[in-house]
Amino acid sequence: xxxxxxxxxxxxxxxxxxTDIGPQHFTKFLPPIIAKNKGAWDYxxxxxxxxxxxxxxxxxxxxxxxxxxxxxxxxxxxxxxCDIADKYCGGHLRFTTRNNIEFMVSxxxxxxxxxxxxxxxxxxxxxxxxxxxxxxxxxxxxxHTQGWVHCHTPATDASGTVKATMDVVFEEFxxxxxxxxxxxxxxxxxxxxxxxxxxxxxILGIHRKPPIIDNENLDNVCEVPLAxxxxxxxxxxxxxxxxxxxxxxxxxxxxxxxxxxxxxxxxCPAMPLSDKxxxxxxxxxxxxxxxxxxxxxxxxxxxxxxxxxPPRWPTLxxxxxKILDTYAKDAHKYERLGDWANRIGWERFFxxxxxxxxxxxxxxxxxxxxxxxxxxxxxKF
Amino acid sequence: xxxxxxxxxxxxxxxxxxxxxxxxWSPEWVExxxxxxxxxxxxxxxxxxxxxxxxxxxxxxxAPMVRILSKITGYKLKEIYELFPSGPGKGACKxxxxxxPTGCV
Numbered sequence: 432x433x434x435x436x437x438x439x440x441x442x443x444x445x446x447x448x449x450t451d452i453g454p455q456h457f458t459k460f461l462p463p464i465i466a467k468n469k470g471a472w473d474y475x476x477x478x479x480x481x482x483x484x485x486x487x488x489x490x491x492x493x494x495x496x497x498x499x500x501x502x503x504x505x506x507x508x509x510x511x512x513c514d515i516a517d518k519y520c521g522g523h524l525r526f527t528t529r530n531n532i533e534f535m536v537s538x539x540x541x542x543x544x545x546x547x548x549x550x551x552x553x554x555x556x557x558x559x560x561x562x563x564x565x566x567x568x569x570x571x572x573x574x575h576t577q578g579w580v581h582c583h584t585p586a587t588d589a590s591g592t593v594k595a596t597m598d599v600v601f602e603e604f605x606x607x608x609x610x611x612x613x614x615x616x617x618x619x620x621x622x623x624x625x626x627x628x629x630x631x632x633x634i635l636g637i638h639r640k641p642p643i644i645d646n647e648n649l650d651n652v653c654e655v656p657l658a659x660x661x662x663x664x665x666x667x668x669x670x671x672x673x674x675x676x677x678x679x680x681x682x683x684x685x686x687x688x689x690x691x692x693x694x695x696x697x698x699c700p701a702m703p704l705s706d707k708x709x710x711x712x713x714x715x716x717x718x719x720x721x722x723x724x725x726x727x728x729x730x731x732x733x734x735x736x737x738x739x740x741p742p743r744w745p746t747l748x749x750x751x752x753k754i755l756d757t758y759a760k761d762a763h764k765y766e767r768l769g770d771w772a773n774r775i776g777w778e779r780f781f782x783x784x785x786x787x788x789x790x791x792x793x794x795x796x797x798x799x800x801x802x803x804x805x806x807x808x809x810x811k812f
Numbered sequence: 813x814x815x816x817x818x819x820x821x822x823x824x825x826x827x828x829x830x831x832x833x834x835x836x837w838s839p840e841w842v843e844x845x846x847x848x849x850x851x852x853x854x855x856x857x858x859x860x861x862x863x864x865x866x867x868x869x870x871x872x873x874x875a876p877m878v879r880i881l882s883k884i885t886g887y888k889l890k891e892i893y894e895l896f897p898s899g900p901g902k903g904a905c906k907x908x909x910x911x912x913p914t915g916c917v
Contacts, residue, residue: 444850445897622916651833652911654874698914 462523462535464493480605481563482542494542495535498549498561499572499597499604502530503580503590511552511560519545529572529614531565567607570600570755574626575617578636584693585619586636586710592744593617596634599748600755610762610771613755614719621692626720631768632751633715633730638691640709641684645701646672650680653699658682661694663796712737712747716754717769728769733781735791750786757784776811818844828902830912834869837909845907850897858895858907861885865908875901875910 440446458466468487475485483495501508512532516524519541525533534549536542549561565571573596576582578589596615603609616630620637627633649655659667659682666688671678682702684695691709695702714737718730733754737747754768761783762771772780781788794800816823821840824832829848831837842854842862851858864885868876878900882888887895896903901913 648832653914654869654911656872656874657914697916700912700914 460523460525462493462521464491464537465535467491468493477567477607478539478542480569480607481566482546483566484539491537493535493537494539495533496542496545496549496563497527497531497533497565498563499559499565500526500530500532500561501590501594502572502575508560515545515548515561519548527565527572529565529574531572532561562601562605564605568609568611569605569607570603570609570613570615572604573597573615573617573634574630576619576624578619582619584622584697584705586638586693586705587619587634587712587739588741589617589619591742592634592712592747595742595744595748596751599752603755609755609759611765611767613758613768615751622697627715627718628729629718629720629727630730631716631719632754633718634747634751635713635715636710637713637736638693638704638706638710639736640691640704640706641686641689642693642696642702642704644681644684645703646674646679646681649682649699649701652701655680655682655699658695658699658702661698662689663692663694664688664690667695708738711739712744714747714750714754717772719767719769723767724765725767725770725773730769731777732792733784733786735789754784754786778811816844826912828906828912830906831909834909834911837866841909842907849903849907851895851903855895857887861887861892861895861900861904862908865904865910869908869910875905875913 461469468489468491471488473486473488475483478484478494481497483497485493485495487493512524513522516522516534519536520534523535525535527533534545536545546563549563550559552560554560573593575589575593576585578585578587578591580588580590596617597604600615603613613631614626615632615634616626617634618625618627618636621635623635627635655669659669661667666685667682668685670681670683672681682695682699684702691704693704696704713732714734715730715732718728719725720727734750737744737750740746758768758771761775762768766774775783780786794803814825814827816825819840821838823836823841823844826832829845831841846852846854861881864881865875868874868880876884878889881892881900881904885892889900892900892904896907898906901917905913
């Protein structure tokens, strides 16, 4: 398309420049009934999966219908969401912190009609566009990252693994039959953008090979001290080498100290490390962020490596399903996945979920690793 | 990678317009790049920032932290933005011929 100016003048970039205005104030977009009852809610109920009712002290009721979103969306998709909001909700809607979409109406009949409409909408290939669910003790949306769609440090894909996983656990999205909510999160490298470190089940992209060093260009495109300081295990040191009869500054990586975190590549473009066969996924479980009954907890690694198997990642989804089903069958009511594993003991967790325990799972990172070992005789055979 | 020519000098740059080789920097580079950085004329103040960045990079192998840049040059961050509208990283470092900032930027 030919260039169409927005009115910005590249000759005078600072002219008519508007800055530091921040986001719009949320009150501009509140549905009238929410604005009226703000700060004066009495109680709420989950009417059925995906449908909430909040009752205000004034007696006003708001019905919320929650539906899944793919997070990565086209404008066409967003326009359809707007059309639905125009039709049922006076043009109002909101997105949740897990990227679900919520439509709010004022009567149960409207909510039921809306739910039926949402569940009836499908993409040409057959997927639900707006599956209703994600409430109560079920599996809600997967918090995830960029993957191969946009990032340059991923070890796996985000949208692909998430679609494959949600397909396998879809029944739990539209039901509330688990002991407690199960939060699944996904991050495509161990920068862990998002929530993998504090989720019931976490999918994490990992590398298994050290970086390849582009000696020719390294000193030109990298600030060498930053690459050295980026390494958590001190595996990188600055060095000089002879290249084409010329001395060049570069770095050397002590391979046996490298654990393939990729931090150095983040700082230095001349140290790429992604690898088709080396890269894959680690699974972690047992994290949570709420204070309910037990304190918040980090998730722990339980599967050190699952290969990347695009486009459906069958081994990954099978393992997740197995963990989820075992937890659903075995845990007490209100028990989060980590609470359950802590109660029965991790040796039982591995036994019940039929996961292999390997030496990769034993913490060996600095002094705190010691506290993860067992300093007691209390264990089950 | 693309090559640029300006006043008889050749510069190898990446897609963001950063010099690929610090040694290829010359005063012509500043002349060439200033327009795309929204700077009409290079003043003494601009030069002071550029000179400091280059000295620091030659000495330490890294670009200075913003607070160090401010402290040594005496320009508050606000003033640095007035000099270089794209900021100390995209603006000043690019003009000084330093490598492109990395990390989660």
